[in-house]
Amino acid sequence: MAVIELKNVRKAFGAVEVIGCVNLTIPDGAFVIFVGPSGSGKSTLLRLVAGLEDASAGQILIDGADVTQMGPAERQLSMVFQSYALYPTKTVRQNMSFGLEVARLPKDEIEARVDRVADILKLGDYLDRKPRALSGGQRQRVAIGRAIVREPVAFLFDEPLSNLDAALRVEMRVEIAKLHQRLGATMIYVTHDQVEAMTLADQIVVLDKGAIQQVGTPMELYQRPANLFVAQFIGSPKMNILAVQPDGAAVAFADGTRADFGAQVAQNLSHIGFRPEEVQLLDEGEGQLQGTVEVVERLGSDTFAYVALGALGTVTIRMPGNVLNIAPGQRVGLGLTLPQLHLFASDGTRLS
Amino acid sequence: MSIVGKTATSGKFRRNRWLLTGVLSLYFLYTFMPLFYVITAATKSNPDLFSTFGLWFAPDFNLWDNLHTLFTIQDGIFLKWMGNTAYYSSISAAGAALFSTFAGYAFAKYSFFGKKLMFALVLGAVMIPQTALVIPMFLMLSKLGLTNTAFAVIAPSLVFPPGVFLMRAYIDDAISNELIEAGRMDGAGEVHIFSAIAFRLLMPGFTTVLILAFVANWNNYFLPLVMLNKPDMFPITVGLAQMYSTAISGTGGVLLFTVVMTGALVSIVPVIAAFLIMQRFWQGGLGAGGVKA
Numbered sequence: 001m002a003v004i005e006l007k008n009v010r011k012a013f014g015a016v017e018v019i020g021c022v023n024l025t026i027p028d029g030a031f032v033i034f035v036g037p038s039g040s041g042k043s044t045l046l047r048l049v050a051g052l053e054d055a056s057a058g059q060i061l062i063d064g065a066d067v068t069q070m071g072p073a074e075r076q077l078s079m080v081f082q083s084y085a086l087y088p089t090k091t092v093r094q095n096m097s098f099g100l101e102v103a104r105l106p107k108d109e110i111e112a113r114v115d116r117v118a119d120i121l122k123l124g125d126y127l128d129r130k131p132r133a134l135s136g137g138q139r140q141r142v143a144i145g146r147a148i149v150r151e152p153v154a155f156l157f158d159e160p161l162s163n164l165d166a167a168l169r170v171e172m173r174v175e176i177a178k179l180h181q182r183l184g185a186t187m188i189y190v191t192h193d194q195v196e197a198m199t200l201a202d203q204i205v206v207l208d209k210g211a212i213q214q215v216g217t218p219m220e221l222y223q224r225p226a227n228l229f230v231a232q233f234i235g236s237p238k239m240n241i242l243a244v245q246p247d248g249a250a251v252a253f254a255d256g257t258r259a260d261f262g263a264q265v266a267q268n269l270s271h272i273g274f275r276p277e278e279v280q281l282l283d284e285g286e287g288q289l290q291g292t293v294e295v296v297e298r299l300g301s302d303t304f305a306y307v308a309l310g311a312l313g314t315v316t317i318r319m320p321g322n323v324l325n326i327a328p329g330q331r332v333g334l335g336l337t338l339p340q341l342h343l344f345a346s347d348g349t350r351l352s
Numbered sequence: 353m354s355i356v357g358k359t360a361t362s363g364k365f366r367r368n369r370w371l372l373t374g375v376l377s378l379y380f381l382y383t384f385m386p387l388f389y390v391i392t393a394a395t396k397s398n399p400d401l402f403s404t405f406g407l408w409f410a411p412d413f414n415l416w417d418n419l420h421t422l423f424t425i426q427d428g429i430f431l432k433w434m435g436n437t438a439y440y441s442s443i444s445a446a447g448a449a450l451f452s453t454f455a456g457y458a459f460a461k462y463s464f465f466g467k468k469l470m471f472a473l474v475l476g477a478v479m480i481p482q483t484a485l486v487i488p489m490f491l492m493l494s495k496l497g498l499t500n501t502a503f504a505v506i507a508p509s510l511v512f513p514p515g516v517f518l519m520r521a522y523i524d525d526a527i528s529n530e531l532i533e534a535g536r537m538d539g540a541g542e543v544h545i546f547s548a549i550a551f552r553l554l555m556p557g558f559t560t561v562l563i564l565a566f567v568a569n570w571n572n573y574f575l576p577l578v579m580l581n582k583p584d585m586f587p588i589t590v591g592l593a594q595m596y597s598t599a600i601s602g603t604g605g606v607l608l609f610t611v612v613m614t615g616a617l618v619s620i621v622p623v624i625a626a627f628l629i630m631q632r633f634w635q636g637g638l639g640a641g642g643v644k645a
């Protein structure tokens with residue numbers, strides 16, 4: 001059980017700075033997810049915590065102790081790798097006990113721990129098999145089992161589910177969530193999949209270009225994204241973003257349309273955003289924007305309408321249930337209200 | 353050669369296939385003929401060797417007599433030579449394969465100062481035949497008083513640059529970085545990771561280098577020729593060559609020609625065996641390490 005702190009951590013490979021000055025505190029027992037597009041530095045940041053990479057600058061603390069100069073084993077962390085990285089020539093039991101043997105635990109203790117963990121992960125029937133004789137999901141379990149038996153102070157996961165097919169991924173996601181509840185240990189989990197992040201995390205750390213964009217609970221990120229990047233990265237379908245200019249008390253869209261929201265807007269406003277469910281579909285002529293329905297998708301639980309706004313592009317609208325009175329080609333109006341809008345300044349940061 | 357399974361073959365492909373088969377057959381004959389000559393010659397008596405057609409057997413089958421002579425001549429010195437060859441080449445090959453594996457692992461999995469330059473040197477060394485270095489090495493070792501020892505033949509053979517090159521490429525492929533990192537997370541040291549996790553996975557590569565080095569050393573002629581001058585320390589290559597030169601100078605009697613031929617045949621048997629073993633490893637082994645587990 002551990003609090004993990006990163007203080008002014010930087011990492012450069014040669015001349016290329018990959019992680020630039022990260023400050024972050026991960027509370028004890030939290031499930032924290034690093035999320036961001038590919039190449040944003042998630043794995044590098046995780047590997048810095050693990051001790052598999054040396055920080056170029058800054059400090060890493062576990063429970064207040066500076067571990068920056070320590071090797072991976074001394075930090076007492078476990079890691080689950082994307083490729084599982086099971087030892088191919090060892091059986092499942094040997095895979096799980098290897099770390100304990102290295103630590104010179106007594107034989108019966110090792111056996112007891114492996115049996116207990118195999119029980120939790122339902123691996124009891126496979127203990128004598130080699131990894132090559134296991135399915136993807138079973139290999140994943142072994143990788144997790146190998147992490148658990150060592151009873152580490154925290155768990156690190158690097159895209160552990162990305163090699164699984166969609167159905168298995170959902171199943172394992174639920175199992176990892178249960179595991180976190182059961183063990184109560186600190187977990188840091190890396191993924192590029194924002195759905196995984198939203199469903200699993202206590203805290204999400206959004207990364208882009210080696211810098212933290214925002215730290216918060218899934219709902220904080222969804223409801224109050226700190227900048228345009230987070231706004232567009234979190235949420236599926238994506239938030240609709242339109243470029244605007246302040247025009248007195250009103251705003252002007254790029255095609256010249258003016259909209260008055262009945263309140264003063266900041267003078268450095270440059271984009272407005274609204275989630276698909278934060279906009280109302282109205283009759284033609286009503287609301288602030290006019291457009292044409294291009295495509296309607298009916299999922300049963302929701303109806304999605306893609307509305308073309310001419311020069312402004314296309315926006316997505318989500319309506320609960322099966323909405324019958326819309327069809328492609330229909331002219332419609334869009335109703336936006338100021339409290340529901342996300343306003344962004346010209347540097348991309350959130351206003352209000 | 354066609355791909356196994358049902359494929360649509362065009363007329364052009366079929367014509368090309370005949371051409372390819374023809375060229376390959378000629379090549380096969382070209383490489384097999386000398387070997388066949390050795391086989392037939394080893395079964396002939398000395399007069400038959402010169403009086404019958406070279407590429408077919410003589411009416412008298414004389415192989416057993418020849419073998420008997422081979423193993424008894426000069427108090428069974430041939431057996432001594434075989435033992436020497438086996439000793440020099442197995443120690444050399446084991447050492448060369450081990451050093452190649454260590455070096456290949458370091459080149460594949462670690463970054464260190466001067467790595468690029470060092471690997472360039474290894475590549476350069478692949479191009480330089482050992483033969484070119486034998487005389488300087490002889491001068492060095494004779495200064496140290498180490499010529500005429502097994503060490504003089506074995507030590508230079510422990511350096512096997514093609515093995516380093518092969519092992520680097522093989523390890524790059526067969527052992528993922530994450531596997532090594534998993535070992536580090538488990539608290540194992542680098543030597544422990546190498547011996548407990550990596551080594552088993554690179555066995556196919558190791559065996560390949562082992563056998564290549566074994567064959568190279570088994571057939572090595574110039575190095576032992578220069579380093580050794582006591583007949584009872586000779587490997588087969590040097591011993592047979594000396595027997596052959598005795599035969600052409602006529603001093604040892606005409607009998608020696610068939611003995612040399614039989615000796616040549618016997619000496620290639622272990623090499624063929626080594627290749628057969630290696631083939632098994634190539635078929636069954638090389639894939640095993642590549643499976644992402």
Ligand SMILES: Nc1ncnc2c1ncn2[C@@H]1O[C@H](COP(=O)(O)OP(=O)(O)O)[C@@H](O)[C@H]1O
Binds near residue numbers: 043
């Ligand atoms: N060992 C390395 N040497 C050089 N550049 C690296 C190395 N590891 C990662 N990088 C670079 O750092 C950036 C972040 O990589 P990574 O942390 O793997 O991203 P992510 O996991 O978010 O996809 C990438 O641009 C990548 O090319």
Ligand SMILES: [Mg+2]
Binds near residue numbers: 043
């Ligand atoms: Mg990554």
